[in-house]
Amino acid sequence: MPSSVIAVRGLKKSYSTPAGDFPALKGVDLDIDAGEFVAIMGPSGSGKSTFMNLLGCLDRPSAGEYILDGRPVSAMDKDDLARVRGRLIGFVFQGFNLLPRFSLEDNVALPLVYANVERETRRARAREMLDKVGLGRYAASMPNRISGGQQQRVAIARALVNRPRLILADEPTGNLDTQTSEEILALFETLHREGITIVLVTHEPDIAAHAQRLVRFRDGLIVHDGGHVPEDHAEPAR
Amino acid sequence: MIATLLGQAWHAMGANKMRTFLTMLGMVIGVAAVVLMTAIGQGAQLAVADSISSMGANLFIVLSGSTTSSGVRAGGGNAPTLTVADADAIAELPGVAAVAPLHPGSGQVVYGSNxxxxxxxxxxxxxxxxxxxxxxEGVPISDSDVRSATRVCLLGRTVVQNLFGNEDPVGKTLRIRSSPFVVIGVLAAKGQSLDGRDQDDTILVPLTTAQRQLFGVSFQGSVRLINVQAESPEAMDGVERDMTALLRQRHRIRENQDNDFFIRNLTAVADSAAETTRVMSLLLGAIASVSLLVGGIGIMNIMLVSVTERTREIGIRMAIGAREQDILLQFLLEAIIISVVGCCIGLALGVGGALLANILTKTAVVISGSSVLVAFGVAAAVGIFFGFYPARKAARLDPIEALRYQ
Structure with missing residues (x-):
């Protein structure tokens, strides 16, 4: 049996609203193996964001089971979830989400602070990751001194610094132009070749085309799970 | 970990220097006010305690009664009702430490051209x-001086200044009401009494000399007042009761007649003065504490603004592994740093201000280690107390909401 990084069974999530409970996820089953590069697509309100929040341990499901790297996440308390976020998952956001007043090196090293890593080790690992994304010489710069594409590369370096089992990227190219997007995707593909598991949410079919596997959400359920992007289902970019 | 958090807190505060400074200023003013007011209040208490002890401890003054002639009453101390024999009798009472009969008067004193x-x-x-x-300097008036009514005197500091200037008065002869007196000593400076009289503007002569040669008396041995010192504050009530009974008996006063003497308890006067300054210093402290409280509320206000402003940052930190307690500690630390640093500056300003007040206005100030410690402790507690709520608010944020916050 291939080692499955993510195993989701009957995952449900509903939000209570004044109009009653709103089911955002209605029972999702999904397995993602180590080293896979998966794209998740779906219109707004399809439940894909909710699903990503659950995968990222930012939220807990109403029902169902989520096993991350062999650990049952559904049963964990808040502190355990925080620990899992810090050590097993690397987040890449649409808006980069670097801390503005910290140097690139400090930004990349921040997850290690919460993982109680020694200062010297933190510095060395952060430098290593910045070199990996090609920004080693900007280590002491502030985030507002570099371009959007470079900021996203720093964010990827930050996601990688704790050697996570899984990278969760939520519209990582949403704020970038086409050429920069290609550069970022090239970086993801490099990571994929190195064996890192990547789950990427996107609206754009040509971005999703870089992935090996496409999962499509609609109305809180998975409606497609396959190896390629079917052109007839491609949706217009927003 | 703590070192890193401290560094980050410093970083966050440095990012908004003006705001940090103003928040800190609230603490600075609060602590400085507490330290300064406490120093001045305790200084006032000390000054009162000093003037009380300069008056003599546990002291009664027994005054002779008033005379009435043609319906005009002359006030206490004018009727010749007390005698040296009364004083000797009082000295025998239990609880009495010392008795000093006194015959006061006033007169013109001449030395050279002054x-x-x-x-x-x-x-x-x-x-x-x-x-x-x-x-x-010099020697005191002795029992033999009193027995033989010698013409010797002790001078108060003010008298020395006015008659002798820089000259050394001991051994010199001056004239009191035209009679020559030899100066045998100079009294130490005593300063003002509680009611503002200059206690150093005085000449002391042997009792008998005053009675027989300077002022004259109605009959042998009569004195205007007697100072009586009790052994302890607790003994004072008993001494006053016994003294009244003794003097009534000695003066043959019948049951339904009024006393022909007055007994004044000087400690009661002193106590009320001490009580007044104590209340004043409490009041000063209370007012200063209010400013400390306001400083604390300022910290809370700014921390709440800061949490709202940095909601997104909190979300990012949570996403990359910060636990609730990490976020709590981060914001609490900022509040504590602001209050402790503000407190240190406030302490320096308060102590400096107190010393300056002492130099400029000669106000007595007391800077006690305990009041400084208390101010420091209270400031730290204020920082924790008012920093806790905003910090907890930050820690309880939902990471998803926080990440989405614009």
């Missing part, structure tokens, strides 16, 4: 002890 009008007290050697008065 003259000065001052109060002149006829005393016995016990007087200096009862009033806790010491000599700056």
């Amino acid at each position: 003259n000065w009008n001052t109060s002149i007290y006829g005393i016995t050697p016990a007087y200096l002890e009862v009033r806790s008065w010491s000599l700056a």
